[in-house]
Amino acid sequence: MKFIIAIIRPERLDAVKHELQKVEVNRLTVASVSGYGAQKGYLEVYRAFKHEVNLLEKIKLEIAVNDDFLQPTIEAIQKGAKSNEKGEIGDGKIFILPLEDVIRISTGEVGFTAI
Amino acid sequence: MKFIIAIIRPERLDAVKHELQKVEVNRLTVASVSGYGAQKGYLEVYRAFKHEVNLLEKIKLEIAVNDDFLQPTIEAIQKGAKSNEKGEIGDGKIFILPLEDVIRISTGEVGFTAI
Amino acid sequence: MKFIIAIIRPERLDAVKHELQKVEVNRLTVASVSGYGAQKGYLEVYRAFKHEVNLLEKIKLEIAVNDDFLQPTIEAIQKGAKSNEKGEIGDGKIFILPLEDVIRISTGEVGFTAI
């Protein structure tokens, strides 16, 4: 089982959800984060203080999947998250972490049926 | 060492904290997230736009534990997070990830004493 | 590749970013979380209800790094996150998780060049 963490643009969330649904991945967790990367940042000014920031608003998705779902899920995210055909800086990243176990709280199920 | 990620209902946070304290797990990190799963979502309407959402507010807990604390921690979360005896859809999930190392910033301690 | 999760004080974010930049780690994701640990909490009172909380505001950093960047990154975080020379309770923790793969959405690059 894998634990997928994807950082995407806020405005692409609906498109990504849409693509995920097509491949029948319909469980995920979403958080509002700020990101910092290749995409250029901006200068901020607060009265006497001026400073360079490059924290931009992003959305973080977390999806636990069984191994056979890994590839379709990644492809769906990629498809939905791209700003356009060729992709733009700031479209985000996908991280894949190993997942040892899952437990469904309501039923107590564990392992791959619980995902 | 394990890194436990649990998604629970916001209203169960206090109960979960309570149960965790009973088993002497008193370190954790909490974030406000939105989730999407078996629990049915709702239709949203914003002026001219209408669309299906199923993002519901959830709480994410992250707890790093030493291996011998894993089982008690999971049981405590389950106990606290259940809406009622039999559990309801939407009560959430627990994900267990491998954790390679921990460092306590203030003291520089590493490994299982740092948790 | 590793996935570093660090919990720090909100007021140390800029210092940490500064230190990270020095070691050329200039990609990261930031989230606003609440934490609970050795640092003592406080009593909250809402009209008829009084209860002990110890959730304090923290910042969570997530940084994916290639193995050779691990050590410098950790040191930079430690340096930036410490309240003072000797460190204080509540300065936070760093968790290191294994990372199996990374994909850059815009280009489709995978693995260590994508980080």
Added chain:
Amino acid sequence: MTLVAADTAWVLISSALVLFMLTGLALFYGGMVRRKNVLSSMMHSFVVMSIVGVLWIIIGYSLAFGTGNKFIGGFEHLFLNGIDHNSVTGTIPTYTFIAFQGMFAIITPALISGALVGRIKFISYILFIILWSLIVYAPVCHWVWGGGFLTGEALDFAGGTVVHITSGISALTMLVFLGKRRGYGVDVIKPHNVTLTLLGTGLLWFGWFGFNAGSALAANSIAALAFMTTFVAPAAAGLSWMTVEWINRGKPTALGFATGILAGLVVITPAAGFVTPTSAIIIGLIAGILCYSAVMLKGKLGYDDSLDVFGVHGVGGITGALLTGVFASVGGTGLLLGNPYQLYLQFEGVIITIIYSVICTLVIGFVIEKIVGLKVSINEENVGLDQTQHGEKGYNF
């Protein structure tokens, strides 16, 4: 009588101030609920402006201020029949009097919503305020201000009885049908945004100057008095609430302080134009302590008057009505000036209003329960009323 421009200006702006209180109330209540119910809670205040606003023109005003009998007005002013822009009431245009009174008719049912948040269906809430406005508010308003059997007997300057006792008691009564919110007493249900509640408090106080000093219906020395007491009583009540909370719970909270201010505003409402500023301070100090105690009692008794409508408006309204009978010294004579009979009259007004409010609210609640049901399902309660009743969320990415 003829129109006085200065009085007109004063009552016009006062009317606007009272309507503005609904926004204040929406924030005050909205800040105290959880994020998932914030719009639902705010809509409880907003929708009343529309529904009771229109209803007041159609029939409410006629029922409250039409000639009728001792118990209720008549139907002669349906759709403001018989009134035009040249009509004058006292020294102000009748339209202005109607608007000013209409704002009172609006805010009163909205106050009740604080006890219902997080679990009442929106359609049922709408039915509730329609029925309650016609069956409870209009008659009681007629009794006290419209020529009914309490007019000229019980002193009620700006609505301690008409507004606060009716709403506070009805709020408590509705709990018979609505019970507790899920998780009440187990989980701690915290206010999701106390800054909204503080802002709401500021708006409410601001608007309350229109509510109380506007009730003089003229820009005269009684308005000046009512303004002054509306300034100092809440100040004193905020202070006494904060002090007992500090001693009793160890911390002076912002939420508690704001609630104390509100308690002071409620308590001075019936007394505003009848008592001196110094009496107002004393009345305020008492209210802060009594309402604080009432709210603490809820914690012990365990009923879920979610935002303490009874503890603040019920207890504050009753306290105010009675203390008016004690302290009245301007345009009325209270106990302290040797007139125990006034206190008796006040007591009588309070009791009658309580009994009437309880009975009617039980009937209204029962009828709505039968027709459409009052409470949302457990699942809807969990998800929150914003999504389930209104199809939207307060906050988005």
Added chain:
Amino acid sequence: MTLVAADTAWVLISSALVLFMLTGLALFYGGMVRRKNVLSSMMHSFVVMSIVGVLWIIIGYSLAFGTGNKFIGGFEHLFLNGIDHNSVTGTIPTYTFIAFQGMFAIITPALISGALVGRIKFISYILFIILWSLIVYAPVCHWVWGGGFLTGEALDFAGGTVVHITSGISALTMLVFLGKRRGYGVDVIKPHNVTLTLLGTGLLWFGWFGFNAGSALAANSIAALAFMTTFVAPAAAGLSWMTVEWINRGKPTALGFATGILAGLVVITPAAGFVTPTSAIIIGLIAGILCYSAVMLKGKLGYDDSLDVFGVHGVGGITGALLTGVFASVGGTGLLLGNPYQLYLQFEGVIITIIYSVICTLVIGFVIEKIVGLKVSINEENVGLDQTQHGEKGYNF
């Protein structure tokens, strides 16, 4: 004429109320945009207070209310030349008249910003409001209120034509240059904080009492009438919007209800002192339905009038101007009282204003596009205007 203190008091407070509407508008719009554009959107309302405020004193007032010709005022009152604190207009100080009118000049261009949010450069926005105030607002204001060719012909109590039609139509026209926001129609662009929008609605309604009832320029029975209609028309419009939305979309949303209130405020603006309260309710009910339909149409046609300036102010303003010609019964006679000519006059005023607004806005837009460009880059739009135009963020840790 001599100064009447009561009228002065009333127009003073009304002026303050109208300026306060800008804060309401900032919140109303600010809540509807995404988080990354909230300050930019609020600044659109705030900066107008400064720029048009100063401009009004320098030249705007003179152009709108100077003697001039039928089309535009003159230059005799540049820097308020010839006016001092003892000057009187009607029964109020001329300074107060100027201030009151200045607030109208401020809010009108700010309304347009709702169609431009999320993609206009700040510098271009500033240029736009300067040019638009002088080229569109000042002349149209002169035509209708300042002695121009529509004065005494088309009825426009408080600015249906001058304020709402000009702004609503110009907003739509600007879309020729600005097109859609990135992702419009693909991604759902949700309001980031509906509580701000609701609070803004409350502030707008509160301020609108000054806008409409203040336009009587005296604390008299016409002010009382205008106040009353400004109370009930939005109430009715909120109700009818909510009802059609409930039927049509399945849920009564808070955002929809708030928009309905606003539509009612817009529609009653030209009619406020000319129609009875009952007519105002009917007008409000109509507006709720028409504006709702206009906004839904946008969804179908697919242009990106981001915050529905045209759907609410354009359609609401036109509806109000025409219905004034239908329902007028106080200080004017409409169709229902057997005077179709008034409806013709209203129609004429609407058409001329629409044509003039479209043409001038096209010219202004074209000129700015050439000089500095109107739209930010795609990258800036992605990052958000708060960071790229103002160097700050609305919310920080």
Added chain:
Amino acid sequence: MTLVAADTAWVLISSALVLFMLTGLALFYGGMVRRKNVLSSMMHSFVVMSIVGVLWIIIGYSLAFGTGNKFIGGFEHLFLNGIDHNSVTGTIPTYTFIAFQGMFAIITPALISGALVGRIKFISYILFIILWSLIVYAPVCHWVWGGGFLTGEALDFAGGTVVHITSGISALTMLVFLGKRRGYGVDVIKPHNVTLTLLGTGLLWFGWFGFNAGSALAANSIAALAFMTTFVAPAAAGLSWMTVEWINRGKPTALGFATGILAGLVVITPAAGFVTPTSAIIIGLIAGILCYSAVMLKGKLGYDDSLDVFGVHGVGGITGALLTGVFASVGGTGLLLGNPYQLYLQFEGVIITIIYSVICTLVIGFVIEKIVGLKVSINEENVGLDQTQHGEKGYNF
């Protein structure tokens, strides 16, 4: 004299507006602090309403406006002794005069809190405002407005000296005891919610019309003048601040613009009823630039006047007091009309007030430091004052 209803209406609504400014201030300051201190900061404004409100009735009014001597009033009006609702001051009820003046006594110490946020103990803050109100505010108010030695000498229309110089200087002085916030200069301490600050700005401006135009104490041509200058000076100051910031820092920020508006409000306060609108624009333009520079200077000098109370109120107040001596042309004659003596008198007033404020604040600070200590512990500062002083959080899940 006899009561004039229109003047009464005007001063009543003005008083309400001034009290409403406290809510505006709470938001203005609250938005600029970090999330963990938002309630603490807002409470600094709210609690003053209670404490100084009650104190004003008990003794403050008597000290400020009692006959007394040239330096301070007497004790004859303790608990408003000798005054009832029929008492008249000028053309308004004495109660209304007292209420209006009471609002000024409330807002002045609250302004200071902007320099103390994030590190002062709540109990010490309460002691501070009590002592400061009695020792600094009441005497200075007596000097300038209550028959003291500056009455009729220094021109101070609505409190440039009494309100802004005293508070701005005392804020700076308190830094002797409070030093910097932890992390100041190292970490960037950003405003947690700029939308609150903008909303606060809108409320402050709205309320300030009551503050300045209400200070005419009548609905007359001077009120009209003061209203007009209070409209255009902040507009101009916002503009000049924005412009220098844009040139100097590369971006026109919303926070900067709001601060400019505030600087304009401050600077016009002493001058409001004494200068023409065109002079007001010039004064506003100057203030925007000077206050901007003062705030930038802080960045260089490195003291932690957290929310720039000195930079805005201190510098703005002094600038306003002096420029009043330059531009006065209505009810007073300034330098430009050939009367350098007025400028001298203004200068004298400024100097005396500065010296007096510094000395008294040092004494007050010293005493409180000895009794209960002023600053919270480092740990409490880290956690935030909301949790440690008030036992609650602004925002919850």
